[in-house]
Amino acid sequence: MAKTLLNGVNDVLRRVNILAGDTGVLTSLTDSARQPYIDTATQLWNEAIANVFSESGMPVPNQLGEGTITLATNTRNYALASDVVRLHFPLIDKTNNQVIKEFAAGYLAMLEADPEQDDAGLPMYGAIRPSDGQLFLDRAPTATENGRVYTYQYDKDASLSAATDAMPFTDEVYRALVPVVAELWRDSRNMSANQEVVNVNYGRAARLLRGIEARTTWQPRI
Numbered sequence: 001m002a003k004t005l006l007n008g009v010n011d012v013l014r015r016v017n018i019l020a021g022d023t024g025v026l027t028s029l030t031d032s033a034r035q036p037y038i039d040t041a042t043q044l045w046n047e048a049i050a051n052v053f054s055e056s057g058m059p060v061p062n063q064l065g066e067g068t069i070t071l072a073t074n075t076r077n078y079a080l081a082s083d084v085v086r087l088h089f090p091l092i093d094k095t096n097n098q099v100i101k102e103f104a105a106g107y108l109a110m111l112e113a114d115p116e117q118d119d120a121g122l123p124m125y126g127a128i129r130p131s132d133g134q135l136f137l138d139r140a141p142t143a144t145e146n147g148r149v150y151t152y153q154y155d156k157d158a159s160l161s162a163a164t165d166a167m168p169f170t171d172e173v174y175r176a177l178v179p180v181v182a183e184l185w186r187d188s189r190n191m192s193a194n195q196e197v198v199n200v201n202y203g204r205a206a207r208l209l210r211g212i213e214a215r216t217t218w219q220p221r222i
Contacts, residue, residue: 004165048177052173064153071145095149107129119139173205176208
């Protein structure tokens with residue numbers, strides 16, 4: 001069975017002696033007496049997961065999401081999914097076989113291309129508005145385009161937050177990361193962390209993710 005965030009928090013807090021064995025084991029991520037410890041462990045698990053995938057050069061599983069916008073008359077800006085980290089262009093109107101491409105020069109250049117902000121009709125290009133992260137279109141849809149639905153793909157925030165959220169790797173990788181998160185936890189609490197433990201187990205976890213066995217020798221291979 002895949003390990004969950006709750007498993008991870010319990011195993012780390014056991015390792016740093018906040019929990020003793022199975023005594024007082026957490027059944028949720030809410031516990032008033034130990035909430036600061038739980039929150040720290042949760043945060044550090046997410047940091048460790050991001051770091052090990054980055055080190056391995058592999059994408060985090062289930063990081064791609066899908067959303068839609070629906071064109072509305074005289075509306076040029078549209079809210080995107082709340083967990084968007086990066087939007088992938090183009091947006092696609094599957095019904096009418098139309099796309100909205102990225103305005104490569106960016107939001108400010110789009111404003112400069114239409115100083116009066118009165119272009120209307122079928123949108124062709126879009127850009128992310130820095131002030132609020134919304135999608136801004138080069139043209140305001142008219143009643144003719146009203147109701148058209150565009151689908152988009154995006155990189156989403158893949159952080160774990162719920163107790164039942166599954167770890168995005170095998171139990172073997174999980175076991176390699178438990179000591180890493182425990183040492184990071186000690187460091188965050190101004191305790192003495194063993195950096196060698198962190199480095200060795202990060203490397204081990206990254207190798208396991210890539211399916212690479214540890215070398216038994218560094219002699220040149222013949």
